[in-house]
Amino acid sequence: MVDQGILKSRRRFLQGLLAAGSIAPFALPNIVRPAFAEAAAAKRVIFVYVPDGCIPSQWHPKGTEFDFTLPEMTASLEPIKKHCVFIEGLNMYAGGPTHEGGIRKVLTGAGDVSLDYFLGTKIGQQTPHASLHLGVATTFQNGSGSMSYLGKNRPIMPDDNPLNVFNRVFGKSIGGENIWQGATADPIDVSILDTMLADLNDLRGKLGNTEKAKLDTHLESLRELEKRIKTTPNVCNTSDFNKEGFKVDPKDYYPKTYHKEQHFRLIGKLQMDLMVMALACDMTRVASLMWSHPVSPAKIAETGVSINNHDASHYGNNPNGALAKNFIKLKRWFMERLLYLVNKLKSRPEGSGTMLDNTLIMVCSELGDGARHDHKNMPFLLIGGAGGDLTTGRYLKYKEEAHTKLLVSIANTMGVKLDKFGYDGHGRGGLPSLFKS
Numbered sequence: 001m002v003d004q005g006i007l008k009s010r011r012r013f014l015q016g017l018l019a020a021g022s023i024a025p026f027a028l029p030n031i032v033r034p035a036f037a038e039a040a041a042a043k044r045v046i047f048v049y050v051p052d053g054c055i056p057s058q059w060h061p062k063g064t065e066f067d068f069t070l071p072e073m074t075a076s077l078e079p080i081k082k083h084c085v086f087i088e089g090l091n092m093y094a095g096g097p098t099h100e101g102g103i104r105k106v107l108t109g110a111g112d113v114s115l116d117y118f119l120g121t122k123i124g125q126q127t128p129h130a131s132l133h134l135g136v137a138t139t140f141q142n143g144s145g146s147m148s149y150l151g152k153n154r155p156i157m158p159d160d161n162p163l164n165v166f167n168r169v170f171g172k173s174i175g176g177e178n179i180w181q182g183a184t185a186d187p188i189d190v191s192i193l194d195t196m197l198a199d200l201n202d203l204r205g206k207l208g209n210t211e212k213a214k215l216d217t218h219l220e221s222l223r224e225l226e227k228r229i230k231t232t233p234n235v236c237n238t239s240d241f242n243k244e245g246f247k248v249d250p251k252d253y254y255p256k257t258y259h260k261e262q263h264f265r266l267i268g269k270l271q272m273d274l275m276v277m278a279l280a281c282d283m284t285r286v287a288s289l290m291w292s293h294p295v296s297p298a299k300i301a302e303t304g305v306s307i308n309n310h311d312a313s314h315y316g317n318n319p320n321g322a323l324a325k326n327f328i329k330l331k332r333w334f335m336e337r338l339l340y341l342v343n344k345l346k347s348r349p350e351g352s353g354t355m356l357d358n359t360l361i362m363v364c365s366e367l368g369d370g371a372r373h374d375h376k377n378m379p380f381l382l383i384g385g386a387g388g389d390l391t392t393g394r395y396l397k398y399k400e401e402a403h404t405k406l407l408v409s410i411a412n413t414m415g416v417k418l419d420k421f422g423y424d425g426h427g428r429g430g431l432p433s434l435f436k437s
Contacts, residue, residue: 041351043387044279045414046361047107047116047288048341049147050334051296052099052313053367054379058328060088061395068395072328074381076335080342082393083356085382085434089398090406091368092375094423099144099294102366102375107288109404109422112152115411120286122416131286132278133158134165136268137298140259144294147364150217158290161258162270163248169278170238236281241273261299265337272341280348280355291334294366303329313370327370338363342383357385362410378403382434389413389435396433402426409434 054073061068068086070078077084095101095110107114120131133148135158148156159165204212246266248257258267268291275287292298296309305312305326315324338361345356363381368374380403382390390413407421409430419428 041358041387042282042285043414044285044287044355044359045116045119045386045410046275046279046341046359047147048338048361048363049103049106049288049290050331050338050363050365050379051292051294051298052310053102053365053370053373054331055315055319055324055327055371056369056377056379057319058324059331059379060377061086063395065394065396073331074335076332076339080339080383083342083346083383083385084394085390085392086395087380087382087398087406087431088377088396089400090378090380090403091400092378092403093425097375098373099366103145103147103294104149105422106364106366106378106403107147107407108149109402109407111422112149114147114149114156115407115421116148116286116288117150117156118421119411119414119416120284123285123414127282127284129169129278129284131288132165132169132275132284133288133290134162134271134275135160135290136271137259137264137292138290140255140292141297142293144366146293147290147366148288158288160256160267161248162246162267162274163243165271165274166238166241166243169274169283170236236277236283238277241277243270246270261301264298264300265302268337269340272337272344276341276344276348276355279359280350291337300330300333303333305329313367315371317371338383345384353385356383358387359384360386360390360410360413362406376400380406386413386435389437391436396431398431400426401431405429405431406434413437 058071058073061070061074063069070081070086074086092102092105093110095105095108104110107116109115116131116133120129124130133146133156138146138158138160140160146155146157148158150156159168204215207215244266246258246263252260257263268289271289275289278284279287292309298309299305299307300309307326309327309330312323312327312330315321315327318324342356342361345359346354348355350358361383363379363383365379368376368378383392384390385392402423402425404421404423405427408418408428411418411421412430413435
C-alpha cells in the first residue's frame with residue numbers, strides 16, 4: 001500500500017509534466033535509487049557548446065601538427081594544450097543558415113537525431129541515464145533552439161537548474177522534497193508509474209494529440225529508467241558536492257534564480273561538478289553542456305566587457321578592433337571554464353591514470369566566423385584520451401571536409417560503428433588521422 005506522501009508527490013509530478021509541455025526524455029524527476037559506486041574505467045563522451053562562433057584568426061593555432069602556438073581566443077587552454085586536439089578546416093554543409101541552422105545541425109549533421117542522444121541510445125543501456133543534457137541559462141531568452149534532438153523537430157532542452165539535476169540524477173533531495181519522501185514501501189519495489197495510472201489517464205484526456213505523443217514518449221523513457229534502477233547496486237558518494245549556498249528563490253519568476261547574470265559562473269561550475277560526479281559513478285556515459293545559446297544575451301561583468309556575447313561577436317571586418325577585443329575576452333572566459341572541467345576530470349584517479357584519460361570532450365559552436373554568420377572553418381576542439389584512442393597535443397588541418405566526418409569518428413571511437421551520420425555529400429567515413437582506431 002502506497003501512503004499519502006507518495007500520493008502528494010505524484011500529483012506535484014503530474015502538475016510539472018502538464019506545465020512543462022515539452023520535457024526531454026530522462027529529464028523527468030528521478031526516483032530514489034541506489035547508485036553506482038565509483039565505476040571501473042569506462043569510455044565516456046562530453047559535448048560542450050559555446051555560443052556565437054569565433055574569430056577564426058584568433059581561434060585556430062599557428063604552426064605544425066605537434067609544434068604550434070595558440071592565439072588569443074584559445075590561449076587560456078595553454079595549461080592543458082597537451083591534452084587537446086585542435087581541428088581546423090571543417091565546414092558544416094546542408095541544413096539551414098546562420099545561428100538557427102547551425103545549432104540545428106552541429107550535432108545532427110543536418111539529420112534528425114543529435115549525436116549525444118544517439119550515442120546514449122547505443123552505449124547508455126547499462127546506465128541509469130542514457131544521456132544527460134545540462135545547461136547554463138540555456139532556456140533564458142532562447143529563440144534559436146538546442147543542439148540536442150531525439151527526433152525530427154523534437155529538441156531536447158537542457159536542464160538549467162543544478163539543484164533539480166542533483167535530485168533527479170542522484171535521487172536525493174537538495175533544497176526540495178524528494179519525490180519518494182514519506183514512502184513506507186521500498187522505492188525500488190514500487191513503480192511510480194503503476195501508482196499513477198489513474199492520474200496519468202486523466203492527464204492524457206486533457207491533452208491534444210501532439211502533447212499525448214510527447215507524454216507517451218516521456219513515460220516510456222521513465223519506465224525504462226525504472227527498469228535500470230531496479231538492477232543497479234551500490235551507492236554513489238555525493239557528499240563532496242558543494243552547492244556553495246546556491247538556492248532557488250520561488251519568488252523569482254523572470255528571470256529565474258538560475259538564469260540571473262550574477263549566477264552564470266556558479267551555475268556553470270555546479271553543472272560541471274554534477275556532470276563529472278555522474279560520469280564517475282557511471283550514472284551515464286554521455287553528457288552535454290550548453291553555455292547559454294545562439295544569439296547569446298549572456299553578459300559576463302567579470303571580464304570587463306559591458307555588452308553581451310552576441311553583440312561582441314558582431315565584430316565586423318576588423319579582428320583587432322574594439323568589438324573583437326571584447327569578443328576575445330568573452331571567449332577566453334569560456335575557455336577558462338573549460339579548463340576547470342578538464343582539471344576536474346584530471347583530479348579523479350582511475351585505473352592507471354585519470355578520468356580524463358577515459359573521456360572524450362568535443363567543444364563546438366553553431367557558427368564558424370561569428371561576424372559573418374557562416375558555417376565554415378568551424379571552431380571544433382577535442383580534449384581527453386578517449387580510452388587511449390586519441391593522440392593529443394596536436395593541431396590538425398583539413399581542407400573543407402564535412403564536419404559530419406568528425407561526428408562519425410566520435411561515434412566509432414565510442415564503439416558505435418557507422419560510416420555516416422547525417423550529411424554525406426562530401427563522402428562517408430570518419431576523419432583521417434584523428435583516432436587510432
